[in-house]
Amino acid sequence: MGGLPVHCAAVSERMITVIGAGLAGSEAALAAARLGVRVRLHEMRPVKMTPAHRSGNFAELVCSNSLGGEGELQSKGLLQAELRSVGGAIVGAADASKLPAGNALAVEREEFSARVTRAVREHPLIEVVEGEVTAVPDGVAVIASGPLTSDALAEDVARLTGSERLSFHDAAAPVIAFESINMDVAWRAGRYEQSADYINCPFTKDEYLAFFGALEQARAHTPHDWEKLEFFEGCMPIEEIARRGVDTPRFGPMSPKGLDDPRTGRWPYAVAQLRQEDREGRMWSLVGFQTGLKWGDQKAVVNLIPGLETAEIVRYGVMHRNTYLNAPLVLDATLQLRADPTKLVAGVLAGTEGYLESAATGWLAGTNAARLALGLPAVTPPAESMLGGLTRYLASANPKGFQPMNVNWALVPELPVVLNERTGKPRKLGKREKRPVMFRRGLNAFMDWAAQDVGLTVTPPALLPAAEPESLPALG
Template structure:
């Protein structure tokens, strides 16, 4: 009697689901891929094609200076379908990987539909099926499936509205101005940025003049008192922020021994303390204006924002409470989650977690243990963050250099500058990923020199 071929299910054919299905199929398992479009459309999509880009045509900056550049290189090395399609359909965009939207989606759709191990099943899935499953239904997950996910994970761990504050790299915070303390000396869990009256007035003026993103019609944003954007608070009056999230009560400035006029607080976002988020600063400001406002805060004059604040409709899990770094649900190890639903932000991040979830789901189906990329790699840093971030007020994250361990400072030298450090982080991360993928994961890996030659050939065509 023959042994049945291993099989998994993937729900959703966006970037994460398409990448998951193709990664699992290449690993040697059969895939049932469910996609509800075109039978049931979302308000954001316009076609039934897979991996349709709806908000942008860019998969992020390229090169050794860019965190997304490292993630692109990692995915290229293991034959990512999404990055491969992007390379084949790219359009000029300076130092960014931008694509022809329709050509890109058509290439991914064709790769999925023509793969002999993938069966595409059209129609809505209303409950998570039995067996090994990758759930990659994105920010507009249909109501019935979202309800079943809430049942699996706990309804309080599933969010439908992304109200995020800016996240700052710790190394860019000026601790000669800011200081660590909790209110009334209860703890030292916060970093506090103090304002004089004049500094607060300059900050407020910048906040008043800043421009907000215009939401899509289908998002129907409704603000709640518990997550009111800082710019909305400012519209209620000049003193509203400083009697709300910027209250100085119980915070003695060590330089004066008194409460400042106002305070902006930062809360640790990751276990290692490399990222800190501004407390109560949910915002929908345009990113350029957002940066200008943040850098008006004393102690953050040179702030490096590793994740900008956003306000939009978004279905996602509180990843640190429910997911392991393998992208398995802790409550049921046969279920994997990828993409925006897993707590990522960005097209490239969705594809990357789709690749890992599909690869790990295939490994589980074949009787092998799921794996986690090394911490030095960008994908390894991202999934470790998802599994271990501060669950209080968790918000989706995009890749950035603060996700990976810092480099040691050479003896007798000051810390390295960005232009010196980031290429070193890039090379260290890619080397670690290549070694892991080839040796531990047992994958066919394409060396960087070959990848560069392939990229040059694509650019010449």
């Protein structure tokens, strides 16, 4: 059972329910059991299979075998380290099933899933119930039913949270880090001098034609058979719009009407607009640029947009069927439903994108569900941690057009301004300078919180350096 330690507190007679034994649900069940709370875990497979899954094992990986990049430069590396420090089951099973993959945490799929399945089924505090759940149960419960939540359960969750609170998205747009936008080219304004809520990237005719040509040649993701996509006009991928003619984007999402370029005083030939995604304004999504392009081609196309030549994409556009909540309208950062705080949501249903993110929100939801069952308040990880940044984003993002999010460095606070010792002016730090410091800051904050506020035994992961600087070294 390498990589799956279990440290149970005194066993409580209290019980919670977990729906779904994917990565989020399995992690939630094991996290709650670790705190001594009994768990009834419902999984509809193999009684009722989905088109995406191939076995009845838990935490089955269906699209990739990677849990993201490792190391101090990677946002997923920080989230992995946070979960390792508290004995997270999913990252532990991944470490024990790891395959050579450079700087990525890739696993042997069947071994990984088998390890998680054994850990859950053999745990004395977890009862596995096979069969479909069609309604939200009474009592404290974690809903982690995944992107292919059954119709009956989805309808009941929608009833609980309010109508129009469940979304089914076919395509999502790329999200850009604000610090990587060239504001010497782009400018903030609304159409016809309305409030400056958008960042505008102007095209000349030649720039637009070069962009359009690259868009025509870009390769699209081919969805799985179970992703039978029928696009709505309001959610049409940009590459599909472009197939209707060279001027179609210019009269649609890239219309320049009402946008006077401050450099020329005239409307540009075309405009790409970005809309603020988070409260702090560190992430901006491309309006009307839903896409299913392959990520390499997607980056090349985005970098042809004036002002985004060196843009950092913190979330690529994706195209697949997901069932998820409009999290900012219905979830708190503890992952509790505002309509019923005894119900918590984790994984894709909570508005996350990615295997690791599902596992991490499962860990927090399971931990908080156990605390509620024990009469303790739910808790939220610190903002400096990657898990805290993610759950705060889910609770506070712009609900208009909300799309699932994966972890990225824009979710956590920036470092304090560092002055150049020679000039006294602020110095812009490179990724290799600031991200290891943000990594250590976040991991230390998470471990302190887990030990002091949650009462867990914390083990610093081997990746953490023995000596940690209090702040950035002097930069001259």
